[in-house]
Amino acid sequence: MIFRQLFEPVSSTYTYLLGCEDTGQALLIDAVLPTWQRDLEELNKLGLKLAYTLDTHIHADHITAARKLKMETASRIAHPAADNLACVDMSLQENKPFELGSIRIDPLFTPGHTDGHHAYCVNGRVFTGDALLIDGCGRTDFQNGDAPTLYRSVREKLFALPEDTLVYPAHDYKGRRVSSIGQEKARNPRLGGDKPLAEFVKIMQELKLAYPKFIDYAVPGNLKCGVCPTGVPEDLQQYCEQIGDSLQG
Amino acid sequence: MIFRQLFEPVSSTYTYLLGCEDTGQALLIDAVLPTWQRDLEELNKLGLKLAYTLDTHIHADHITAARKLKMETASRIAHPAADNLACVDMSLQENKPFELGSIRIDPLFTPGHTDGHHAYCVNGRVFTGDALLIDGCGRTDFQNGDAPTLYRSVREKLFALPEDTLVYPAHDYKGRRVSSIGQEKARNPRLGGDKPLAEFVKIMQELKLAYPKFIDYAVPGNLKCGVCPTGVPEDLQQYCEQIGDSLQG
Numbered sequence: 001m002i003f004r005q006l007f008e009p010v011s012s013t014y015t016y017l018l019g020c021e022d023t024g025q026a027l028l029i030d031a032v033l034p035t036w037q038r039d040l041e042e043l044n045k046l047g048l049k050l051a052y053t054l055d056t057h058i059h060a061d062h063i064t065a066a067r068k069l070k071m072e073t074a075s076r077i078a079h080p081a082a083d084n085l086a087c088v089d090m091s092l093q094e095n096k097p098f099e100l101g102s103i104r105i106d107p108l109f110t111p112g113h114t115d116g117h118h119a120y121c122v123n124g125r126v127f128t129g130d131a132l133l134i135d136g137c138g139r140t141d142f143q144n145g146d147a148p149t150l151y152r153s154v155r156e157k158l159f160a161l162p163e164d165t166l167v168y169p170a171h172d173y174k175g176r177r178v179s180s181i182g183q184e185k186a187r188n189p190r191l192g193g194d195k196p197l198a199e200f201v202k203i204m205q206e207l208k209l210a211y212p213k214f215i216d217y218a219v220p221g222n223l224k225c226g227v228c229p230t231g232v233p234e235d236l237q238q239y240c241e242q243i244g245d246s247l248q249g
Numbered sequence: 250m251i252f253r254q255l256f257e258p259v260s261s262t263y264t265y266l267l268g269c270e271d272t273g274q275a276l277l278i279d280a281v282l283p284t285w286q287r288d289l290e291e292l293n294k295l296g297l298k299l300a301y302t303l304d305t306h307i308h309a310d311h312i313t314a315a316r317k318l319k320m321e322t323a324s325r326i327a328h329p330a331a332d333n334l335a336c337v338d339m340s341l342q343e344n345k346p347f348e349l350g351s352i353r354i355d356p357l358f359t360p361g362h363t364d365g366h367h368a369y370c371v372n373g374r375v376f377t378g379d380a381l382l383i384d385g386c387g388r389t390d391f392q393n394g395d396a397p398t399l400y401r402s403v404r405e406k407l408f409a410l411p412e413d414t415l416v417y418p419a420h421d422y423k424g425r426r427v428s429s430i431g432q433e434k435a436r437n438p439r440l441g442g443d444k445p446l447a448e449f450v451k452i453m454q455e456l457k458l459a460y461p462k463f464i465d466y467a468v469p470g471n472l473k474c475g476v477c478p479t480g481v482p483e484d485l486q487q488y489c490e491q492i493g494d495s496l497q498g
Contacts, residue, residue, distance in 0.1 A: 003373075003413055004413060005412075005413055005429070005431070124252075163254075164252055164253060164254055166415070166427065174436070175432060175435045175436040176428075176432060176436070177428070177429045177431055177432040178415065178427055178428065178429050178432065179425075179426070179427065180254070180426045180427050182254070182426055183424060183425060183426040183427065186424045187423070187424040187425075
């Protein structure tokens with residue numbers, strides 16, 4: 001399998017490119033609107049054709065490139081069925097493996113950051129979205145997020161994967177790129193070791209994070225699989241800037 | 250390829266198990282004497298037969314299990330030719346790939362921590378020994394170590410690998426298990442970014458590390474591919490404790 005980890009610096013999002021050497025087909029996990037051209041250039045360089053975009057969840061910090069890439073390449077939009085989006089071409093759910101050439105993806109229902117969140121397991125790697133980050137996890141205070149639910153998703157589902165499974169998160173804000181299930185089980189300060197549920201809930205309650213600055217544009221845009229809403233204030237234009245008028249919703 | 254990352258807690262060493270699914274043969278990179286039985290149990294569980302042990306260099310902090318495992322399983326001892334050890338069955342060098350079933354290992358001459366140090370590249374992974382650690386590197390003040398040499402090994406050879414290459418170090422003292430070349434290039438505090446040679450040399454000069462407590466036993470023992478020397482003081486017995494009399498040299 002051809003594999004690339006790509007980085008979108010405005011929202012510190014990792015986009016993952018997975019390509020099948022046999023068929024020349026590729027998919028992107030968590031592609032971000034401002035970097036859709038970079039993603040296509042990478043695919044072109046590798047001689048791959050984009051077949052699908054997948055998102056792990058409805059993002060609140062950026063707009064997915066799913067719709068834009070579909071317009072540009074006729075790729076299909078795959079997304080967790082749990083989110084029940086009308087714009088989706090292919091619904092994903094746990095226990096229903098999704099295959100693209102020789103790539104097999106096993107969706108894993110991992111709610112808690114959002115109520116529809118899924119991780120994707122692919123041959124020794126798990127793309128954990130915002131459920132599990134390196135030494136951290138996504139916040140649980142928006143989009144029907146729920147700390148006890150996230151605790152169970154991480155500890156009962158993700159931590160049940162083999163220890164050497166590589167953890168590829170949707171974000172890192174310190175330049176870290178990869179971890180493993182064994183590493184997170186041992187030293188994730190929020191969810192690792194023998195951390196009890198009550199302590200995790202307390203940690204999440206006390207984070208006192210700022211209101212997400214782009215959420216009021218990102219969520220409605222992502223409910224439409226990647227429309228950049230009108231009226232985005234000037235200081236947030238960089239979240240949409242490269243898309244052109246065609247995607248203004 | 251079957252892959253396991255194993256940990257030896259006395260010296261905080263990672264031992265890597267690589268197995269070929271087609272032939273059932275396996276090799277171990279940097280196996281450690283006190284955990285030789287654990288390693289064999291792991292191989293047995295996986296239904297693999299140990300064919301080779303490889304060391305990245307002559308270790309100063311632990312004794313290799315190469316000789317003990319050879320005695321127990323008839324495995325062969327592979328080691329960098331640069332170290333010119335009489336006890337070695339198979340000499341490894343850069344530009345001479347070593348194959349075991351479907352596993353192909355490309356040794357990479359990476360001196361600086363020791364003068365004979367090699368990393369091993371295996372299909373998207375690099376086992377970096379003590380040349381490159383996660384957010385760090387091995388010391389350069391013993392065993393013909395040399396900071397400018399290590400700087401060149403890391404930046405010109407290891408950092409020339411594809412960014413998504415997984416970095417598996419020989420040690421970590423904080424429970425981290427895996428990184429990538431892209432991550433280390435971007436954020437290794439000693440060797441990443443645009444760190445100039447002079448600054449790296451200064452960092453290494455100013456580390457003021459203690460004299461390695463086991464070096465006077467480990468180096469002579471490892472020059473014989475893993476003999477536990479006689480006269481190890483009581484407080485260091487845990488480095489040899491599980492080997493029995495047969496390996497007392």
